[in-house]
Amino acid sequence: MDDKDSWDSLSEFTLAEILEMENIYKEIGEEALNNEFCQQLATKFSCSRNRMGKSAVTWQQVQIWFQEKLLSTQTKQAPSPMALKLFVDLSGSNSSKPPQLLQSRKGTVEDLKELSFEARSSKDLAWYDVDSFLSYRVLSTGEPEVRVRFTGFDKTEDEWVSVENAVRERSVPLEPSECRMVKIGDLVLCYQEREHYQLYCDAHVMDIQRNFHDARRCTCIFVVCYDHDYSEEIVSLERLCRRPM
Numbered sequence: 001m002d003d004k005d006s007w008d009s010l011s012e013f014t015l016a017e018i019l020e021m022e023n024i025y026k027e028i029g030e031e032a033l034n035n036e037f038c039q040q041l042a043t044k045f046s047c048s049r050n051r052m053g054k055s056a057v058t059w060q061q062v063q064i065w066f067q068e069k070l071l072s073t074q075t076k077q078a079p080s081p082m083a084l085k086l087f088v089d090l091s092g093s094n095s096s097k098p099p100q101l102l103q104s105r106k107g108t109v110e111d112l113k114e115l116s117f118e119a120r121s122s123k124d125l126a127w128y129d130v131d132s133f134l135s136y137r138v139l140s141t142g143e144p145e146v147r148v149r150f151t152g153f154d155k156t157e158d159e160w161v162s163v164e165n166a167v168r169e170r171s172v173p174l175e176p177s178e179c180r181m182v183k184i185g186d187l188v189l190c191y192q193e194r195e196h197y198q199l200y201c202d203a204h205v206m207d208i209q210r211n212f213h214d215a216r217r218c219t220c221i222f223v224v225c226y227d228h229d230y231s232e233e234i235v236s237l238e239r240l241c242r243r244p245m
Helices: 003-010 015-033 033-045 059-074 082-087 099-103 109-113 176-181
Strands: 117-120 126-140 144-150 161-162 166-171 189-193 196-210 222-224 232-235 241-242
Touching: 015 033, 015 059, 015 126, 033 059, 117 161, 126 196, 189 222, 189 232
Parallel strands: none
Antiparallel strands: 117 126, 117 166, 126 144, 144 161, 189 196, 189 241, 196 222, 222 232
């Protein structure tokens, strides 16, 4: 099998599935290559509610993943487990926290299954929903990175992004009745609409004009300053998403 086919097989797995296979390999090693075991695991993954809308996993894909894991271990090129420890804390990660603090919190694969994530592209500094986590690595500097596939994009747009600075729990759209939750100084994800592009970018709320309104439509006015280019803009609540509590 060539490298392209190998990568395609890896790209089918979700982050939760990768974590589970990592734990399995740690426990039973080469025994995970057993055909019957791979068939059982592939069936389990394919029947998971977290795979709704995604293609089924085959036992051959599971077996290839374990084969590649075995090879990387034998050649002493396996990524550090530090990245996995950081994954389980992504929902509460903060770029101001040092890695040792991120690693101090505990989590499980089950915790991850209930979370949705977004990642920042290095190409335009915008945030996109994450469809799946494909693989992970640790740079020579010790910084963990994860390869992501963005929702609505094919594999040609996959990117390696920093776990600490460019992956986080998904931002939450605001309902008209929730406008009071937005305060001056808050970090928000704002829909930036320009003539040739539309992006979701980080911004900080600079000012708010509160208006009386009902629960169906917010008429308040928000002044935001985008973090990436420091431009200011007046926007409505419909263009804002808040960070999870």
